[in-house]
Amino acid sequence: MSLRKIIRKQETVDERYPFSLDLIRNFNTLVLESPVTIIAGDNGSGKTTFLEGIAAAAGSILISGEHMEKDHSLSPAFDLADDLKLVWDVKTKNGFFFRASDYITYTRSLAIMREEAWSKMxxxxxxxxxxxxILPYARTYYELKNLYGDGLEKRSHGESFFDLFQARFRPGGFYILDEPEAPLSPQNQLSLLAMIHDMTKEGAKFLISTHSPIFMAYPDADLYEIRDGVLMQSNFEEMTHVQLTRDFLNAPDRYLRHLFD
Incomplete structure (x- = not known):
């Protein structure tokens, strides 16, 4: 186990973003007891901002390997990080902060690196x-080929997304994943869950925000839902996304007829 607890140092009275968000105003403590903690909530509830602040406080790198400080759009995350205290059992250097929005940029940068190394060779x-x-360029080229084959851009979006996680997960890491299910089919979501489970056996820990009931069904995960601006512990059956998805699948006409009348 790595990160054990996230604590708000003080109730900052500040109207600036991100402290203006209800979730941040109301947050006090989050205990990460399970190897997998999942946070759900509607769009705009503050999930991503919350995870960004935790990632900044943890010193996480981005999926590209760059430090978060290099992304100026993340400056509010460091304001929030200053207001958070992280309690570790063992602080790990392995892991990263993943946002679905970073994926395309990273894929393109890998393709450029590989092409430049090949041209130089x-x-x-x-x-x-x-x-x-030739040696440093050959090393770069063959390391990328070993990790990603002919290139993530040569695969479908969902397949390459999955390949990326497979190449980058390491034992004992702390991984913050913001909506990793975004491009994945239900089958690949299950495959990613299996990969996450294998990594937890090797000491990895995950903090995940998601809209996917498949992810919420991960066995023994600690489930939280943002309701009315408050982070509340929940269980699978009580999760709003689960209830709505189940109700829709059981009676889609009941929902759709209101949209198309």
Whole structure:
């Protein structure tokens, strides 16, 4: 186990974002008892902002390997991080903060790195086939190929998303995932859950925001839902997303006829 508890240091009276959000105003303590903690809530409830603040306080890197400070859009996250105290059993250096919105940018940057390394290798070969100058470029190229095959951009969005997690998860890491189910089919969501489960056996810990009832069904996960601006512990049957999805599947006409009348 790694991160054990997230505590609000003080009730900051501040009308600036993100302290203006009801979720942040009302937050006091979150205890991460299970290897997997899941947070659900409607759009605009503050899930992403909350996770960004925790990631900044934890010193998480982005999926690209860059530090969060380099992304100026995350500056409010560091304001929130200053107001959070994180209690660790063992602070891990493994892990990352993942936002679905970062994925396309990262995929493109990997493709550019691989292409540039290949071009440089070819240039050096033509100039001097025996030159040791080629080594760093060859290492970059073959490391990327080993991790991602012919490139994430050569796969479907959902497949490459899945491949990315498979390549980047490490034992003992702390992973903050913001809506990782976004591009995944139900089958691949189950596959990702199986991968997450395998990683928890190796000491990894996950904090996940999601809209997916499939993710919420993860066995023994601690489930939280944001209701009226308050982070409340819940169970699978009481989760709003679960109830609405089940009701819709049981009687879709009852919902759809109001939309198309």
């Amino acid at each position: 070819e240039e050096i070969k033509q100039r001097d086939p025996n030159s040791l100058e």
